[in-house]
Amino acid sequence: MRTQVGIVGAGPAGLLLSHLLHRRGIECVVLELRSRQYCETRIRAGVLEQGTAELLRAIGVGERMAREGLVHHGIVLRFDRRDHRIDLSGLTGRAITVYGQHEVVKDLIAARLAAGGEILFEVAGVEVADVDTPAPRIRFRHAGAHRELRCDFVAGCDGFHGVCRSSIPPRALSTYEHTFPHAWLGVLARVPPPSEELIYASHERGFALQSMRSPELSRLYLQCAPTDELEAWPDDRIWDELRRRFEREGWTLPEGPVLHKGITAMRCFVADPMQYGRLFLVGDAAHIVPPTGAKGLNLAAADVRVLARALDAHYAEGRGDLLERYSAVCLRRVWKVQRFSSWMTSMLHRSAGGPFFDRLRHAELDYVTGSRAASTALAENYVGLPFEDG
Numbered sequence: 001m002r003t004q005v006g007i008v009g010a011g012p013a014g015l016l017l018s019h020l021l022h023r024r025g026i027e028c029v030v031l032e033l034r035s036r037q038y039c040e041t042r043i044r045a046g047v048l049e050q051g052t053a054e055l056l057r058a059i060g061v062g063e064r065m066a067r068e069g070l071v072h073h074g075i076v077l078r079f080d081r082r083d084h085r086i087d088l089s090g091l092t093g094r095a096i097t098v099y100g101q102h103e104v105v106k107d108l109i110a111a112r113l114a115a116g117g118e119i120l121f122e123v124a125g126v127e128v129a130d131v132d133t134p135a136p137r138i139r140f141r142h143a144g145a146h147r148e149l150r151c152d153f154v155a156g157c158d159g160f161h162g163v164c165r166s167s168i169p170p171r172a173l174s175t176y177e178h179t180f181p182h183a184w185l186g187v188l189a190r191v192p193p194p195s196e197e198l199i200y201a202s203h204e205r206g207f208a209l210q211s212m213r214s215p216e217l218s219r220l221y222l223q224c225a226p227t228d229e230l231e232a233w234p235d236d237r238i239w240d241e242l243r244r245r246f247e248r249e250g251w252t253l254p255e256g257p258v259l260h261k262g263i264t265a266m267r268c269f270v271a272d273p274m275q276y277g278r279l280f281l282v283g284d285a286a287h288i289v290p291p292t293g294a295k296g297l298n299l300a301a302a303d304v305r306v307l308a309r310a311l312d313a314h315y316a317e318g319r320g321d322l323l324e325r326y327s328a329v330c331l332r333r334v335w336k337v338q339r340f341s342s343w344m345t346s347m348l349h350r351s352a353g354g355p356f357f358d359r360l361r362h363a364e365l366d367y368v369t370g371s372r373a374a375s376t377a378l379a380e381n382y383v384g385l386p387f388e389d390g
């Protein structure tokens with residue numbers, strides 16, 4: 001098999017890249033470990049920056065999002081049992097769209113297949129070779145047969161646990177990591193979201209977040225210990241803890257059937273550079289941010305824009321400079337998003353630092369919600385920093 005760009009991973013990054021390349025007349029093949037159904041039902045992110053939503057619309061995959069996505073103009077920070085609204089649109093003129101990541105994935109897969117795009121699901125044993133030569137190869141097994149995909153470039157869109165990053169020689173890569181001593185217990189429940197906007201709650205018992213997927217589905221998160229097991233969190237305990245952490249006069253949390261629950265670590269990770277020879281790392285394969293800023297998927301989409309444009313410049317104009325600058329351009333945004341996500345995480349989560357740090361966090365919340373300049377700084381990061389496509 002031969003193509004121009006071999007893409008490993010059919011998450012948001014790989015699918016979006018393949019759709020952008022297709023629109024620019026560049027051939028690609030996507031190789032995915034899991035089944036189509038698994039990819040389309042994996043519950044993860046929910047918040048799209050305005051720029052991400054605009055990109056999806058501009059490339060013709062925004063129709064269902066326009067119908068079913070929820071455009072939000074503000075978010076709420078709840079502390080001291082009171083609400084403090086950050087008026088995202090008033091402060092920045094921009095908004096966010098709440099639309100599940102798996103819905104984005106469904107829309108992209110449908111668009112790719114409708115356009116005759118090639119996505120091989122349930123491949124195994126993916127190995128990337130010769131990326132430091134002009135003729136990289138990807139070896140894999142599919143439907144019981146050993147196969148090889150020859151290509152000009154490889155896009156490693158295979159997430160944090162994928163194989164692409166580890167195919168770069170360690171001497172050619174620096175990594176930066178931090179793990180927060182918290183985790184999130186995430187719950188999807190069939191119950192109308194009690195508030196129209198997202199609520200980030202900072203409470204003595206720990207952080208809690210109310211989000212949603214539709215007018216009938218709530219997405220709720222609780223700060224928990226990274227060592228917690230799901231068995232320690234029966235539904236009753238979850239509702240009881242949510243009720244305590246969201247406590248506010250005149251606000252009640254209705255209960256409903258829990259459809260899904262999971263525990264997520266809170267990790268920061270950056271690989272530098274995000275490229276080696278003809279291999280380009282994209283999205284979670286290159287970086288992880290803690291979910292408090294709602295940025296992982298948006299950052300993956302930002303990488304994709306840069307890479308698609310650089311590959312287009314290579315094929316259409318014979319220019320290699322944008323590909324050379326791929327990592328440098330992406331990393332500027334990555335570190336700003338890392339900064340924002342870490343700051344949100346530290347400000348909102350209860351830590352073991354003791355009373356001095358509890359007071360500092362409280363002062364931070366008080367300042368952010370009381371100062372127009374500080375609220376604007378939060379808002380402009382939350383709706384998404386401007387793009388630098390290199």
Ligand code: RFL
Binds near residue numbers: 012014159186
């Ligand atoms: P993905 O989505 O992990 O996709 C990688 C794909 O590669 C496949 N794969 C392989 N394929 C072939 N061969 C191999 N050896 C392979 N190894 C892996 C995998 O099966 C998968 O299909 O990475 P991608 O595309 O970079 O997308 C990144 C996003 O998924 C991620 O950043 C976000 O989900 C993070 N995130 C959030 N981001 C936001 O922008 N807004 C949010 O509100 C938000 N909330 C969240 C989140 C992540 C969470 N969890 C569970 C980590 C909330 C949570 C709870």
Ligand code: PHB
Binds near residue numbers: 045046
């Ligand atoms: C979500 O809806 O899943 C969500 C919202 C905001 C976050 C993280 C996740 O910061």
